[in-house]
Amino acid sequence: MGELLADLCAETDDLDAVVRGLEPAAWELPTPADGWAVRDQISHLAWFDDAATVAATDPDGFRAARAAFADRGASAVDELAAASRGLACDRLHDWFRAARERSLEAFARLEATARLPWYGPDMSAASFVTARLMETWAHGQDVADALGVVRIPTARLRHVATLGVRAMPYGFTVRGLEPPADPVRVELTLPDGSPWTAGPLGAANVIRGTALDFCLLVVRRRHLDDTFLDVRGAAARAWTEVAQAFAGPPGKGRARLGSGVSQGATRWGGFRPA
Known part of the structure; x- marks a missing residue:
């Protein structure tokens, strides 16, 4: 705590x-x-x-x-x-x-x-x-x-990523859908370059990329196409369409802006974390 x-x-x-x-x-x-x-x-x-x-x-x-x-x-x-x-x-x-x-x-x-x-x-x-x-x-x-402020991603993203993974079934059930039976492996890189993983090693369904992109996706602040996430497998792809780390009814999410937008639009300009 x-x-x-x-x-x-x-x-x-x-x-x-x-x-x-x-x-x-x-x-x-x-x-x-x-x-x-x-x-x-x-x-x-x-x-x-x-x-x-x-x-x-x-x-x-x-x-x-x-x-x-x-x-x-x-x-x-x-x-x-x-x-x-x-x-x-x-x-x-x-x-x-x-x-x-x-x-x-x-x-x-x-x-x-x-x-x-x-x-x-x-x-x-x-x-x-x-x-x-x-x-x-x-x-x-x-x-x-x-x-129009840009943010410096921090190690605190690990908490958002953890919640996003744990909430995987919720994103389906809140929409009246059955969560996929196949497990999904998540392999992320934290801002300091260290790895963060969840899910079984060797799973056929995998999401790879930066913690920043994954977190933006699971809080529905970026469209998948505006990230550089590598999504492989039907279960992983289905999850990216409904991922929702927060409680409550699903919103419509963000419209597609253009490939890779999230990488250049998420650093706090002039504000660095403690």
């Missing part, structure tokens, strides 16, 4: 550094998510950080709130974003930082194996923190794309 929380803090600091000092007009810039501006990406993180704190400190209260949230249907997340658009940008920024601090404090008191409710299946506290890191990185990508 200590390592995970430290990495979540570092991911938070990177995103915080990007939005700190933005002019009010920059908060209103559209992001690649349809209908969402920079401000909506940040309010989304803040709202769900507060929900995460409730899940960690009052699981029964969270379950009751979750039922009411589910009754609002598929538009609930967009409605939350719209409800926060009246906040001044400085207050929104303060909310994001305070909500994240509250959630970090709550999770620091938990054992890694503690089971917690969420909007998808229940998760261990360790998986929960990993999911918050993934969400921060993914929504941070939307902010970066909106602002």
Whole structure:
């Protein structure tokens, strides 16, 4: 938990550094998510950080709130974003930082194996923190794309990759599809050049490439054709079409932009991780 929380803090600091000092007009810039501006990406993180704190400190209260949230249907997340658009940008920024601090404090008191409710299946506290890191990185990508900022990939991508692999069946089941029976091997290169692998050695279905490209794919921030991933086998190809590391209904993902776009558009300019 200590390592995970430290990495979540570092991911938070990177995103915080990007939005700190933005002019009010920059908060209103559209992001690649349809209908969402920079401000909506940040309010989304803040709202769900507060929900995460409730899940960690009052699981029964969270379950009751979750039922009411589910009754609002598929538009609930967009409605939350719209409800926060009246906040001044400085207050929104303060909310994001305070909500994240509250959630970090709550999770620091938990054992890694503690089971917690969420909007998808229940998760261990360790998986929960990993999911918050993934969400921060993914929504941070939307902010970066909106602002024209480029990011330096970090070793923290290993957490996103882990979650992406574990969520492989979910991407199928959330779409009413049967996950393939054949195993898929994932062979990635982390930003420091070290290897990261998952799945059985010798599997006929393989995905190879950089951790950055794989992570962008599983959080649905890049189309497969805009990566340099090498995908071999029918099961691997089917997974790339539905890969989804986050809970909730599937979105439409990103449209194809042009081969290799992700390699040149994902480095934080002027911001280096701790």
